[in-house]
Amino acid sequence: MSDRSPLDRCPGLLRPFVADDGALVRLRMPGGRVATSVLHDVVEIAGAHGAPVMQLTSRGNLQVRALPDPLPLQLIEAVEATGLLPSASHERVRNILAAPLASDLDGLVAAFDQALCAEPRLAHLPGRFLFAFSDASGSVLSERWDVAYQRESPTSGTLLVGQSGREVHPDDAVTAMIGVALRFVETAPDGAWNVRDLPVTSPVFDGHTPDLLPVVAPPLLPGVVGADVVAGVPLGMLTAEQVAALASVADEVVLTPWRSVVVPGGAAHLDMLLRAGLVTEPDGPWARLSACVGAPSCRRTAVPTLDLARSAAESVASRRLTATQDVHVVGCERRCGTGVSDRVLVAPLTVDDVVSALTSTTTAAIRGEQ
Ligand code: SF4
The missing domain is CATH 3.90.480.20 (Sulfite Reductase Hemoprotein; domain 2)
Structure with a gap:
């Protein structure tokens, strides 16, 4: 190991x-x-x-x-x-997403968390390794998880490992996910932080059908749900x-x-x-706008990215935004906090650049976008 x-x-x-x-x-x-x-x-x-x-x-x-x-x-x-902090040894590996509106997954998530913390070898998982649980909706499967379980019904579901998968009954999901995580810890080469870093021949994929694309829901937007x-x-x-x-x-x-x-x-x-x-x-700026912490908290930039984002949000506050792409403002090429679907704007930038990205419905390049 x-x-x-x-x-x-x-x-x-x-x-x-x-x-x-x-x-x-x-x-x-x-x-x-x-x-x-x-x-x-x-x-x-x-x-x-x-x-x-x-x-x-x-x-x-x-x-x-x-x-x-x-x-x-x-x-x-x-x-x-x-x-x-239920486990000092496993604190940094308890990275587990679950579909936020699917409270019926709570039991599965709790059982998985307990099993994860009970397995000493899994304390060696990289802190970037991400688990996810979803229901038939596919919520959270839009994120960059490594191992996921999609429960399609009370008696059926799919275990997903990168882009491969296999059918697993919900009663067996915890054991199956722990098994995949253990194989990762035991066989992944040095420098592999995630399943996507592994070759397709990795034993982590054994027993799974390749190129399996699950149902995926987009991120939840702000708003009333029932x-x-x-x-x-x-x-x-x-x-x-x-x-x-x-x-x-x-x-x-x-x-x-x-x-x-x-x-x-x-x-x-x-x-x-x-x-x-x-x-x-759901169509206001805060549904789609984010920023890294920037200056003065981070010395890698002189740009106060949070203030820049706040000013841009203020200047479009009265508008309904029809563009749909998320916009993430960063102070340098490290691009901290970038999400899967973000349009990333790298400083130096002006408030107008951020407003353009928020309001643009075309794919034309915005200044700062790299
Ligand atoms: S993207 Fe650059 S400026 Fe922003 S927090 Fe990360 S290192 Fe700092």
């Missing part, structure tokens, strides 16, 4: 990444489901140490940055007390005020990989969610 950990810099609570603005901690939320009391506790802990905002990541996790380096023991213990709400979080920056609003509406919410939160029963409390700065327009 190769040990890739010396090169794997995905952060966790016990191994923060030190950025220019301080220590950065990532907290895993398997399936995105989290109690609002836990969100409240984390934002309080972060705020007490100088970071009152939490970032939603593109894998449905939470990130807190600009924390003291080294992290105070008191902070680590306080986060551990929220229950967000009694629930998909609440967009501008730039994925979840504030203490927004967490308080979520907590007053629901005991539990689901973080999505698309800078939004599913709020059960939220449709009856739209005003409160909007007042806190959450958004529900």
Whole structure:
């Protein structure tokens, strides 16, 4: 078994990444489901140490940055007390997406998380390795997962490994996924972080039919879904005020990989969610606009990408946007946080460049797009 950990810099609570603005901690939320009391506790802990905002990541996790380096023991213990760290050894490999509206997958996700943490060898998975669970809708299968399970009915489903797959009964899905992950750990060459890095002859694909394309749904947009709400979080920056609003509406919410939160029963409390700065327009700028953290938090750029994105959003706020492509603003060629379907704009940029990308319905190149 190769040990890739010396090169794997995905952060966790016990191994923060030190950025220019301080220590950065990532907290895993398997399936995105989290109690609002836990969100409240984390934002309080972060705020007490100088970071009152939490970032939603593109894998449905939470990130807190600009924390003291080294992290105070008191902070680590306080986060551990929220229950967000059930396994110290496996903290960075619990990257598990689930279709945010399919609450009937919760049992499967919980069983998988437990099995993952119970297998010592899987602590050696790369931190970039991503698991996904979906239902027949194909929600979250649009993301860059490595191993996924699509439950098509209570008695049938497909295990997906990269672009290959095989039929697996839902009762056997956890064991089958753990088996594939173990084969990856045991046979992947050094430097392979994901299934897509493997040759087609890899034993990881054994027993699977190649070129199997699952049903895939596009990302959820902000808006009302029955009694629930998909609440967009501008730039994925979840504030203490927004967490308080979520907590007053629901005991539990689901973080999505698309800078939004599913709020059960939220449709009856739209005003409160909007007042806190959450958004529900599917055709507004915050449904499609994102940015890396940029300056001054990151020294690789002098461009304040977040401010640039906010200014662009403000200037199109009164318009209904008919363009459909996501726009991601980055400060340099590292392109942090780029999503699967993003139109990426690389600084130097102006607000007008970002507005053009947001409003353009053609594929003509925009300045900064590379
Ligand atoms: S894309 Fe560049 S500027 Fe933006 S956060 Fe990443 S390294 Fe920093």
